[in-house]
Amino acid sequence: MPALPRQLLLCPVCGQPLDHTGRTLACERGHRFDAARQGYFNLLTGKGSPFDGDSAEMVDARESFLGSGHYEPLREAVVDAVLRHAGAPAVVLDAGAGTGYYLQGLVARLPEVLPLAIDVSKVALRRAARRLPGGISLVWDLWRPLPLADGSVDVLLNVFAPRNPEEFLRVLAPGGCIVAVTPRPGHLSGLEAVGPLLSVPAQKADDVLAAFGGRLVETAREELDYAMVLPPGLARSALVMGPAARHTPAPVGATAEDRSLAPLEVAARFTVQVLSARA
Numbered sequence: 001m002p003a004l005p006r007q008l009l010l011c012p013v014c015g016q017p018l019d020h021t022g023r024t025l026a027c028e029r030g031h032r033f034d035a036a037r038q039g040y041f042n043l044l045t046g047k048g049s050p051f052d053g054d055s056a057e058m059v060d061a062r063e064s065f066l067g068s069g070h071y072e073p074l075r076e077a078v079v080d081a082v083l084r085h086a087g088a089p090a091v092v093l094d095a096g097a098g099t100g101y102y103l104q105g106l107v108a109r110l111p112e113v114l115p116l117a118i119d120v121s122k123v124a125l126r127r128a129a130r131r132l133p134g135g136i137s138l139v140w141d142l143w144r145p146l147p148l149a150d151g152s153v154d155v156l157l158n159v160f161a162p163r164n165p166e167e168f169l170r171v172l173a174p175g176g177c178i179v180a181v182t183p184r185p186g187h188l189s190g191l192e193a194v195g196p197l198l199s200v201p202a203q204k205a206d207d208v209l210a211a212f213g214g215r216l217v218e219t220a221r222e223e224l225d226y227a228m229v230l231p232p233g234l235a236r237s238a239l240v241m242g243p244a245a246r247h248t249p250a251p252v253g254a255t256a257e258d259r260s261l262a263p264l265e266v267a268a269r270f271t272v273q274v275l276s277a278r279a
Contacts, residue, residue, distance in 0.1 A: 011031050064241075
């Protein structure tokens with residue numbers, strides 16, 4: 001783990017800055033958080049979070065799918081958006097980072113950046129910590145006040161994840177930006193042969209902008225569309241790696257029924273937005 005920028009992380013118990021020594025985060029009032037064996041830190045205290053993070057099955061499916069390269073065009077679009085609109089960021093937060101796939105792509109292009117992955121799923125952050133050995137991976141609930149100092153984040157990524165507008169605005173540095181990714185109607189169409197899909201509202205990207213109450217302006221929007229040809233096992237992984245998994249109790253990988261199916265042509269449809277503070 002790298003040396004933390006001064007007063008980047010805040011203690012979730014008392015709000016004082018967290019410093020790190022070896023594999024421990026600690027504040028001056030004696031609250032300590034030790035790294036898990038896999039390298040992430042769990043800052044949740046008390047009863048933790050009422051929200052369920054991604055399960056082991058969902059994370060395994062996501063790793064299988066992302067490892068196939070079918071979302072590489074999206075990762076490249078996210079990284080390009082950061083490079084075009086963020087100058088030379090020092091700290092990049094992925095709020096709802098999952099397994100760290102998008103941060104990993106950014107670090108490959110900007111090795112000097114400090115990647116900060118936050119997610120409520122310990123299972124996902126085990127993968128993120130391995131992907132981001134030079135970063136910080138924190139178990140945290142995005143609906144709570146973030147354990148980060150005001151104005152401490154240069155770029156905030158929010159890819160298929162919940163949004164906490166007030167907290168995102170608080171931690172965003174002056175001149176910083178948010179890069180948000182949302183699905184568009186028709187995303188993953190073609191997977192109906194595997195299981196039911198969740199509907200996507202047509203105005204989803206507009207809703208993201210509206211959530212910030214006029215305090216951010218959209219400086220860029222890219223709509224990304226392409227076709228993926230997925231063998232049956234990978235098609236099932238694409239379905240159960242996200243929210244549809246909660247409505248489709250299905251095993252990861254190809255079932256006997258799947259193996260009778262031909263490869264499926266599946267649509268990938270995204271919006272990539274850059275939201276910046278008004279001048």
